[in-house]
Amino acid sequence: xxxxxxxxxxxxxxxxxxxxxxxxxxxxxxxxxxxxxxxxxxxxxxxxxxxxxxxxxxxxxxxxxxxxxxxxxxxxxxxxxxxxxxxxxxxxxxxxxxxxxxxxxxxxxxxxxxxxxxxxxxxxxxxxxxxxxxxxxxxxxxxxxxxxxxxxxxxxxxxxxxxxxxxxxxxxxxxxxxxxxxxx
Numbered sequence: 001x002x003x004x005x006x007x008x009x010x011x012x013x014x015x016x017x018x019x020x021x022x023x024x025x026x027x028x029x030x031x032x033x034x035x036x037x038x039x040x041x042x043x044x045x046x047x048x049x050x051x052x053x054x055x056x057x058x059x060x061x062x063x064x065x066x067x068x069x070x071x072x073x074x075x076x077x078x079x080x081x082x083x084x085x086x087x088x089x090x091x092x093x094x095x096x097x098x099x100x101x102x103x104x105x106x107x108x109x110x111x112x113x114x115x116x117x118x119x120x121x122x123x124x125x126x127x128x129x130x131x132x133x134x135x136x137x138x139x140x141x142x143x144x145x146x147x148x149x150x151x152x153x154x155x156x157x158x159x160x161x162x163x164x165x166x167x168x169x170x171x172x173x174x175x176x177x178x179x180x181x182x183x184x
Contacts, residue, residue, distance in 0.1 A: 004141075005159055008134040012127050012166040019123040019170060023177045026112060031064045031101050033057075039084055041076045050077060064099040071095065112181045120174035124167055131163040 024034040033056045040047040050056070054068035054077065068074055074092050081090045081099070090097045104112070135156060142152040 002155055002158065004137075004147075005134055005155055005162070008130050008159065009162050011130045012162065015123055015126045015130065016166060016169055016173070019119060019173060022119050023116065023173065026116060026177065026181065031058045031060070031062050031099070033064055035086055036064070036066075036081075039080050039086075041073065041080045043073065043076070050080065053077065062101040062103070064101075066090075066097040066099070067095065068097075109182050113178045116177045116181060117174055120170055123170045127163060127166045127170065131159055134159045 024032070025037060036050050036056060039050040041050050041053050042048075043053055050066070053070070053073050054066050057065045057067070059065050066077060068077055071094070074094070074097060077097055078090050078092060081088070081097070086099070088099050088101060090099055092098070138147070138152045138155050138159070141147045142149055147155070
């Protein structure tokens with residue numbers, strides 16, 4: 001592949017990786033410690049990721065257990081969870097915090113599936129915007145006589161092939177996550 005369009009492939013890859021990271025935080029009825037990835041706790045005045053202040057385990061399919069390394073952090077962790085958009089009320093026993101994930105209702109599963117599709121569409125739009133940027137750059141190079149028209153056509157076809165590949169990967173990711181969300 002031509003190094004001039006390599007940068008656009010990298011951008012498309014990053015778009016796909018970003019989508020996959022977003023999908024990790026969508027819970028599908030099972031406890032997934034990644035729902036806590038964006039949470040930060042006030043640790044001696046410093047916002048610190050929750051994973052760095054305690055041990056996070058999944059003792060059962062629908063329970064996440066957070067055991068802080070310092071017991072005085074329990075209140076701060078609880079506060080961070082309550083302020084987040086996880087939608088689960090933590091319970092603590094003085095030593096650890098339990099997050100019990102309720103079984104998802106049919107309605108909630110459908111909402112999550114819609115959200116999955118919406119995020120997938122946004123990723124496809126991003127990939128198409130990257131394609132547009134690449135094609136604009138090709139036209140600019142062609143006008144400036146930096147590349148021949150034949151090269152521009154070949155590169156444009158390569159960009160389209162690359163776009164099609166990433167759109168297909170996004171579709172596959174959407175399909176996989178939708179199936180996961182809808183599975184009871």
